[in-house]
Amino acid sequence: MIELDQCSKEYGIGVVLVQETLLKPNRPKSCTLTGYVPVVRTDAPLEATGCRLAMTGHRTLVFVLIYLSPSKKLLRGDTETLLALGGSVILFGDFNCKNTNWGCAVSNPGSNKLAKLLRKLKFDIMAPLTLTHYADDLVSHPSIIDIAITKGVAFNVNCIEPIHRLVSDHRPVLLRMGPPTGGCPKPMIKITDWKRVSSALEKVDTPAFNNIPDAIETTDEIDSSIEAITNHIRTMVERCLRVVPASVNRRKLPANTLELLRAKKAALRHACAYPSRDNRSRARAF
Numbered sequence: 441m442i443e444l445d446q447c448s449k450e451y452g453i454g455v456v457l458v459q460e461t462l463l464k465p466n467r468p469k470s471c472t473l474t475g476y477v478p479v480v481r482t483d484a485p486l487e488a489t490g491c492r493l494a495m496t497g498h499r500t501l502v503f504v505l506i507y508l509s510p511s512k513k514l515l516r517g518d519t520e521t522l523l524a525l526g527g528s529v530i531l532f533g534d535f536n537c538k539n540t541n542w543g544c545a546v547s548n549p550g551s552n553k554l555a556k557l558l559r560k561l562k563f564d565i566m567a568p569l570t571l572t573h574y575a576d577d578l579v580s581h582p583s584i585i586d587i588a589i590t591k592g593v594a595f596n597v598n599c600i601e602p603i604h605r606l607v608s609d610h611r612p613v614l615l616r617m618g619p620p621t622g623g624c625p626k627p628m629i630k631i632t633d634w635k636r637v638s639s640a641l642e643k644v645d646t647p648a649f650n651n652i653p654d655a656i657e658t659t660d661e662i663d664s665s666i667e668a669i670t671n672h673i674r675t676m677v678e679r680c681l682r683v684v685p686a687s688v689n690r691r692k693l694p695a696n697t698l699e700l701l702r703a704k705k706a707a708l709r710h711a712c713a714y715p716s717r718d719n720r721s722r723a724r725a726f
Contacts, residue, residue: 451603451614457489457505457532485512488522501593502526506533514553516560523561523591530597531589532615534573540633541682542567543584563591568600568613569631569684576609579712582705586613599685604697628683636680641673648672700726 448456490504502525508514514535523529538544539551542565558565571582588597595617602611649672652665704726711723 447603447612453614455491455493455503457491457503485509485515486518486522490522490525492526499527501595502529504529504531506531506535508534508536508550510536514550514557516557519557519589520561523563523589526592528592528594529590530593530615532586532613534585534610535587535589536585537587538583538585539567540636542587543569543571545581545583561591563589565589566597566600566685568602570602572602572611572613574609574611585610588615597685604701628685630681630683632677633680633682637676640676640680646672648675 487507488504490502493501493503495501504522522531535550537551537554538546538548540547566588567584568586572584572586574582588600590597597615597617599616600613602613604611648668652668653661656662656665707723707726711719
């Protein structure tokens, strides 16, 4: 608790919601915080911790921290119930929904279900730009499983970033909000999914390539072929672009910490490619 308090003060955190803890029904007295009242339900797959905030110049804002176990399914009824808690709701946390749209290596069924709910319930999804979960095993890849779902929120949720503190494979995640719409503009950046670009360029049976003659004999044909290839590449890159909010006030990690993270990732990749005892031991050492 001391480290959590120090971390909250360092980052200027106004609201702390904690989920996926050891506060279980069979341990009702495991938390000694003054005023803590455990409310536990075992009939719902979704774990949720929420609070209401009375805001100046904005209607009451409902924050709900989410944890969905990988063994449980995301239910439409749970999502509808939480979004109906108020006119302005933010659902934030570990939905265990992996999607290539927010930087995961693959998409899982949970994210496909979330996409269907997005079209029906009309909410917005935001995801951090950097990884939030580093699995302890050598098989799973680091991923982004913490996202924010917002509905009826006028504030700009302009930054979601992991905090590399509080030792855990699942990093704490910080959500920052800016002025309401009409205040400071939300900075945006473009991100290219180069894997999708690479896959798209592997297809040779395309109109752009089909118009290039098999035997190029004149300089005009050379120029037209170069233009066709250039336009095709530009089109593929534009199709694989996505516009996301830029992170603001992001704290940079110390150089030695960045070097350690790079070494850890390199050790994990090496252990996956060459799973010897020495390589696994070195990876675990990080």
